Amino acid sequence: MTTDTHAPPTEQAPGPMARLGAAMADRFGLVVVAWIAVVVALGAAAPSVFTSLAGAGWQADGSESVQVRELAAEHFGGTGSDALQVVVHSETHTVDDPEMVAAIAGVTDVLAADPRIAGVVAPQQGMTISPDGHTAIVIGGAAADPNEMVTAAGDLADPLAAVAAGTSPEAASPEGIGVEIHPTGASALWSDFNAANHDAMIKAEMVSWPVTLAIMVLAFGSLVAAGLPLLLTMAGLVASAGALVLLGELTPISVWAMNFAMMFALALGIDYALFLVVRFRDALRKGVSARVAVVETMDTAGKAVLLSGLTVLVSLSAVLLVPAPAVRTMAVGIMLAVLFVLAATLTLLPAVLGKLGPKVNAGSLPYAKRQQHRSPWFGRWGAVVHRRPWPLAIGALGVLVLLSIPVFGLKVAMPSIHVVPEDAAVRQGYEIVQEQMGDGVPGTLQIVADAQDAEGVTRIAAATEGVAQVSPAIPATSGGRDGEGPVLVQAVPDVDPSDPALADVVDRLRADLPESAIVGGAPAENLDLQRALNDYLPIVMAVILVLGFLLLLVALRAPLVALMGTVVSLLSTGAAFGVAKLIFQDGHGAGLLGFEPQGFLDGWGPVFFFAMIFAIAMDYTVFLLATVKEHYERTGDATAAQREGMAHSGRIIFAAAAVMVGVFFSFALAEPLPPKEMGIILGVAVLLDAVLVRLVLLPALLRLTGRAAWWSPSWLRRMLPEISFSHG
Structure with missing residues (x-):
């Protein structure tokens, strides 16, 4: 694509993204009506998202253990791993006493009345009755698939509790019968854990939204500008929740898909909107119309947002290779959320910005009126990096390598019973x-x-x-x-x-x-699932790294820059996992964070967190390198482009990182361990990546490589599409 880089902004749309921006600005009413229709249609299904999605799926498809469960369903009355196990225990009564006999009979009646139970196996001496006779296990065979059995475990919790209280589900009595009843086993574990995890996620979201709004107001300096990303993200989340429910009608989708999607879409949606709104406000300061400002924004920042979204989707798509339904559908959930948020950012946001025009600055704080797109502070920091690239690069690299070293001692395993709260029925039954x-x-x-x-x-x-x-x-x-x-x-x-x-x-x-x-x-x-995750981890990592490099190569048309962007993202990912090992495996800070270390990281963490962390790291890489390339295209001066790239993107990266850290660290307040792991690991990853990589290491490497960073052989340039990040 050939453009006059010195021409003033015009209303022409030289590229696809600019044409998209113009079309959205010209059709505000149509775009808004279309999005209202999408949100209303999909939003009608959204409220049932947590009850409609699957609670199981933690298995390695085709493994020997899954074959055993299937054979148990076919030939042994469903007494496989997904059967319901109900612990009946009394400190004062034995299985021969009337109280225990009545409790066992009550449990049997509750289980037998449920169509999801194939049959009830009474307690048996030597296997499911304790030597002292104070504890017995009643087994309800699975007549449904594992996901339905997890739901059944939750549905039967109250009727079983009623039996323990000496009542039936329809009646109540002032006294219990002195017998404890606790559902346990794999189905009950996932039921209790999913419920605890859901509650923790909702609480964390309630904390993260006001924190995010406060950061957004400080970053934008305007109430209207700060509110736009939140509204867009909410629209994307509602639409993706409804889409997950509809998709769940075709194939089981893990309830964890929505849990992860809520967090990731909030962080990325604000990230993308921040980049576009800041650029739009800067264009308005040049005195152009709102339509021209939208065109310029989409022709520059819009390309970076699209590339970032594609990078996130590519990273998460690699997780689909893992033959574990829960892991795959978690990736699907985040990908759906990112797709809807990205679509809203590239269609609804330009339309709204074109309609608002200067009103986007309504409710501005005093300092915001003096705020420019080019940050003087980050410009000065870019000059510091330019003068002292070697010590800064070596220092940042040293810290990242040092934090990455613990990764070599990282242990992984599937979650233990300790991931559920101590007062959970399944844990009490397990311990009894x-x-x-x-x-x-x-x-x-x-x-x-x-x-x-x-x-x-x-x-x-x-x-x-x-x-x-x-x-x-x-x-x-x-x-x-x-x-x-x-x-x-x-x-x-x-x-x-x-x-x-x-x-x-x-x-x-x-x-x-x-x-x-x-x-x-x-x-x-x-164990089979853990081995499958371990086996597929190198494959997933390789696919993510190769596809990430190729995307950067196509977009930036410079192999060295694409390689540097990929490698530094890998460094920040390694450092985040090193910190995860110190915290969650070794227990450093466990008392402060309020958890009991398991001595390992949850088994799905390396595969899934690697994809998520790398996606976030590449997100910032794209924002920085796209801005630097934009200035390099205009001036041909690699040194000036490095400094100006920092000056124009540093504040945005810093603000976006602050939002992400706030969102992710809010999950550190969760009581269940997996969401706590997720929040802290992702929060640490963003912190390390934004501070050490994007603001120090990568700019220093750009300074050291100079024009060579942007060199590309002629044969490669002929193969790659013409993509420009400047607007003329």
């Missing part, structure tokens, strides 16, 4: 079972084998190191004849389900058992 029956009982392994191998399976399992107890082989209740078909053997480990030694037990069983035998159960599903 461990105290009364043994540490490994909540993590009982299930082995499915051919009937002719039953004796060998039982014998080998009983002799396996780390196995405390083995049940007799249970014949299939359907799909087989006597002496034929599959059998189910249950093996109780002698360690807690979250103990790393359990992986060795599972590996020994899989290595030693007959060929027909496959090993599953809830802890085996966690």
Whole structure:
């Protein structure tokens, strides 16, 4: 694309983004009506988003443990890992006492009345009754898929509590019967955890919105300008919530998808709107019309926002490679939210800005009227970087490398029972079972084998190191004849389900058992999922890095700059994970942050957080490099472009980072550990990236490489599309 870079702004739209801006400004009414229709149509479904989405999906599709669960559903009355387990316990009564008999009968009646329960297995001596007789486990077989079983666990919590209180769900009595009843097992765990996580997310959002508004007012200096990004982000979130509900009708979507989408869309939506509104206000100061200001904004900052959005979407799309439904659909949720927020930013925002014109500065604070797009402070900082690039680059690089070193000792595992609050019913039931029956009982392994191998399976399992107890082989209740078909053997480990030694037990069983035998159960599903996440992590990282580099290469048309942008983003990501290891694995600051360290990072963290952190890092990379390239295109002076790029983007990056840090750190207040991990890790990543990388390391590298940073061989220039970030 050839333009006269010295021509004054005109109403011509030289590029697609400029033409889009002009079209949106010219059709304010149509754009607003279209967005109202979208928000109303999708918003009608949005209120049910947290009840419509799936609560399970934490599995490695096609794994041995998932096969066991499927066989349990087909042949053993649904007594697989997704079965409901109800702990009945009394300090004063035993299973033979009338009170316990009545409680067990009440639990059985509640379970049997639910169509999602295939059948009820009464407590059995030696397996599901404690040696002292004070604790029993009633099992409700799964007649529905794992997601519905998580919902069932939540739905049955109150009726089961009513039994414990000595009542039926329809009646109430002033006295209980002295028996505790706690749903437990994998389905109950995810039910309680999803509920606690949802409550924590909502509380964190309530904290983050006013904090964000305050930062926005300070950054924009205008109440109207500060309110626009929040309204746009809200429209994008409502639309994406409704879209997730509709998508959930076609395929199960994890409820975590919306949790992540709420946080990420708020941060990115404000980020994008900040970049456009600041540029629009600067264009207005030149005395042009609102329409021309929109055209110039979209032709410059609009391209950077589009490139940033594409980079985020590409990074998250790599997560879709992981064969775990919950992980994939979390990525889908964020991608949908980003798509809607990006669409609102590039269509609705230009239309509103074109309509508002100078009124975008309404409600301005006194200092805002003197505020210019070019920040004198960041201009001076750019000059400092220009004079002392080596010590600043070495210092920033040294800090990032030092913080990245702990990554090499990072341990990961699927969440333990400690991720749910201490007063959660599932945790209370879990701890009672461990105290009364043994540490490994909540993590009982299930082995499915051919009937002719039953004796060998039982014998080998009983002799396996780390196995405390083995049940007799249970014949299939359907799909087989006597002496034929599959059998189910249950093996109780002698360690807690979250103990790393359990992986060795599972590996020994899989290595030693007959060929027909496959090993599953809830802890085996966690181990298989963790291994799948570990196996796919290098692939996901490679895809993200390569696609990120290619996007920058296409947009900036300079291989060295694209490589530098990718590498420094990787550095900030490594440093964030190093800090995560120190906090969440080693427990530094655990008391201050109010959590009990598990000794590892939650297993989905590396794959998912890598994609999210890298996406955010590239977001800032795009804003800085697009601004520098814009000035380089105008002047051809790499040194001046580095300084002016800092002067024109530094304040925006700093303000955007402040908003993101405020949003992410608000999740540090959450009681459940995973949202706390998410908020702190992402907040630290943004802080490190904005301060050390975008404002120090990357500008210093641009200074050191000079014109070479923007060099490109002629054959590559012929291959790449003409993309300019300047407006003429």
